[in-house]
Amino acid sequence: MLLLTKKYSPYFLFILSSFFMLSCVKDVDFDQAETLKIESVVDVSLLYFDLQASQVGFIPNNDVNPYSVQDTTKLEIFSKPFLEENLKEAxxxxxxxxxxxRIFNAKIVLYDNAYNELDEIEILVDSPKITNTTSYNETEIQKIKNMAYMGIELMLMPGAPMLDPNSSGELLLKSSGTFFMSIDAD
Amino acid sequence: MRINQVILYLLLFLGVFINAQNKQLLYNFTDIPQSLMVNPGATIQNRAYFGIPALSGIYANVGTSEISLYDLFSDDGVDFNAKVRNAVYSLNNNDIQRVNEQVEILNVGFKIGGLFSKNYVSFGVYQELNVFNYWPEDLAILAYEGNSTNIGRPFNLSHLNVKGELLTVFHIGFHRKVNEHFSYGIRGKLYSGIIDISSTKNSGYFVTSEGTNNIYTHTLLSDVKVQTSGYSGLREEDVDGAADVLNILKNRALLGGNIGLGVDFGITYTPSDQWTHTASIQDLGYIAQKKDVETYTLKGAYSLEGINLPFDAIITGGGLSDNWQELIDEIEAAFPRDTIYNSYTTMRPVKFNAATMYNFGAKRRSNDCNCTSGKNDYVNSVGLQLFAESHSRYPQAALTAFYYRKLGSALRVKTTYTVDKFSKTNIGLGLSTHFANFNFYLLADNLLEYYNLADANNASLQFGFNYIFPIKD
Structure with missing residues (x-):
């Protein structure tokens, strides 16, 4: 049996190898995968609040004394290594x-992990609708990469009328972040 | 990236060197003993045979619908990211990527109960790898674009649909020729599952829409489940290196894995010398995934508008709260991530074949050839074959027209033209040679694409060696 196998093996090999030789793969370059770049853009809602005039009315003498409240929250939407590698602009x-x-002055403060201030965005709310867009380009993006907390300091500026627990109206904040990613192959 | 490259090379390699789950060339090619593996009721043309161990049947198939490797990786100077972009936008969730590979370890068959008996037994062992993936269209677009340009568009989680299995199959078949016109066969199968990963019944969506309290609302409604068996044991801490992994896999291959049962049926009906009709069902069976099982689930619903700062409460003395931790806790409560260790059952992909064949041309003198049964001695056959295979969403089907010819005493040739999801230009060629009781066969489809295999959407090759004891006239 072994002899027979030997006798015919060149024949088998011929058929087999002719198939493989006739087939070919035209100029493909798998190294192109190294140049893969995905540029996705992600929108995320950030902080929001709804402050009622009736609540502000509990602050005594709010027409003459400047009064401020603040709150800070941790904000880690993406993991640190992911941001470090892929975030390009925001x-x-x-x-x-x-x-x-009444007029409010809002300060939005970005902090790092040790509560060091990274950036401060000051917005004077002196009309019924105020919008602000703050961009961080490639040279400033490190601030966003280092950000761990976001805080808002809201100051009620002295003025008239004085607000009381029966006052009407509200101050709303809506905010969002747009993150421009550039995800490479490596 | 290295690993991805290795996988791509591997896919290409498999595509070049092996054959597809639709074995249109092997089906009804009864000169090759392995045709009993696709129809246990196929006509038997020998007293006995044995496959040369590990070389009797090597089969592989790679298929991608819509996009080929060449479309992505051709060295044509077109920016690679433009090609990726084209791929992302031209593939949809009905497009399929699949790999199928089988290697026979043992395959033996013989007539039982004396020379004139009508009964025939065959048995053996083969190893099979099967990966079937539907393109996750929505998830790919979400990853590629992000949600910013897709406000209001729900991304469908049911697009995640993938199944992979690695198993060893032990089988024994019985074939009976009832009379000149009719024979049937049945093959029992014992599966030893080595690895199984399956995530096919997902639902839910992720959507970013305009919010009420904030600019956007992000909503995730998810019922996603990934079932695995044989996977968690491989990433345990005391598994050290490839040698350990191989040892574990070897043990599972030999009935140490998850056990299942299955059956094949087949018939051949020959109303006259000139007409033959056949049909078969393969792998009607299941595997009970009991050992080393882990199922991961993500089930829940949550809408997020961002982080609410409770200034009202602060002013009235409610004090500061940990907004972030509260939010995280809430989300985690809404999506109880769970790892379940319950066993589950997987169904094998069921394959169905049916064919009708017309034999014609000069009858050969029976002493020309010592390897055919002597009954059907027409040298030509033409016919039609239908193939269908069950999958999680809907069956895959293919239609084949074929021409078969006997050339001299030593060579049998079958050519096929097949239409299916992958290709409308699939021409295949099969050769079976018979010298001194040795049978060598080679079956390859998609020959038109052989000049550039990288551009083939589907390619398969099967070959093997057998030793055949011919029927004595």
Missing amino acids: TFDFEFLNSIP
């Missing part, structure tokens, strides 16, 4: 809608 959009007949 934009923050803030929209204040104010139906309280």
Whole structure:
């Protein structure tokens, strides 16, 4: 049996190899995969609040004394290594809608992990609708990559009328971030 | 990226060197003993045979619908990212990527109960790898574009639909020729599952829409399940290196894995010398996935508008709260990520074949050839074959027209033209040679694309060696 196999093996090999030789693969270059770049754009809602004039009315003498409240929240939408590698640019959009007949000054503060201030966006809310767009280009993007907390300091500016628990109106904040990614093959 | 490249090379290699789940060339090619594997009721043309161990049947098939490797990787100077972009936008969730490979380890058949008996037994072992993926259209677009340009568009999670299995099959078949016109066969199968990964019944969506309290609302409604068996054991800490993994897999291949049962049926009906009709069903069976099972689920619903700062409460003395942690806790409660260790059952992909064949041309003198049964001695046959295979969404089907010819005593040739999802230009050629009781066969389809295999949407090759004890006249 072995002899027979030997006798015919050149024949088998011929057929087999002719198939493989006739077939070919035309100029393909798999190294192209190294140049793969995905540029996705991600929109994410950030902070929002709804402040009622009636609540502000609990602040005594709010027509003469400047009064401020602040809150800070951790904000890690993407993992640090992912951002570090892939985030190219970012934009923050803030929209204040104010139906309280008073002026507010808002400061949005970006902090790193150790509460060091990275950036401050100051917005004076002196009309019923105020929008602000703050962009971080490639040279400034490190601030966003390092950001771990976002805080808002909201100051009620002295003025008239004085607000009381029966006052009507509200101050709304809506905000979102647009993150421009550039995801490479490596 | 290295690993991806290796996988791509591997896919290409398989595409070049092996054959598809639709074995249109092997079906009804009864000079080749392995045709019993696609129809246990096929006409038997020998007293006995044995496959040369590990070389009796090597089969592989790679298929991608719509896009070929060449479309992506041709060295044509076109920017690669433009080609990726084209691929992302031209593929949809009905497009398929599949790999199928089988290697026979043992295959033996013989007549039982004396020379004139009508009964025939065959048995053997083969190993099979099967990966079937529907293109996850929505998830690919979400990853590629992001949600920014897709506000209001729900991304459908049911597009995630993938199944992969690696198993060993032990089988024994019984064939009976009832009379001159009719024979039938049945093959029992014992599956030893090595690895199974299956995620085919997902639902839900992710959508970013305009919000009420904030600019956007992000909504995730998810019922996603990934079932695995034989996977968690491979990533345990004491599994050290490829040698350990191989040892574990070897053990599972030999009935140490997840056990299942299946059956094949087949018939051949020959109303006259000139007409033959055949049909078969393969792999009507299941595997009970019990050992080393892990099922991951993500089931829940949540709408997120961002982080609410409770200034009202702060002013009235409610104090600060940890907004972030509260949000995370809420989301985690809405999506209880779960790993379940319950066993589950997978159905094997069922294959159906049917064919009708007309024999014609000069009858050969029976002493010309010592390897045919002597009954059907027409040298030509033409016919039609239908193939269908069950999958999680809908069956895959193919229609084949074929011409078969006996050339001298030593050579049998079958050519096929097949139409299916992958290609409308699939021409195949099969050769079976018979010298001194040795049978060598080679079956390859998509010959038109052989000049550039990288551009083939589907290619398969099967070959093997057998030793055949011919029927004595």
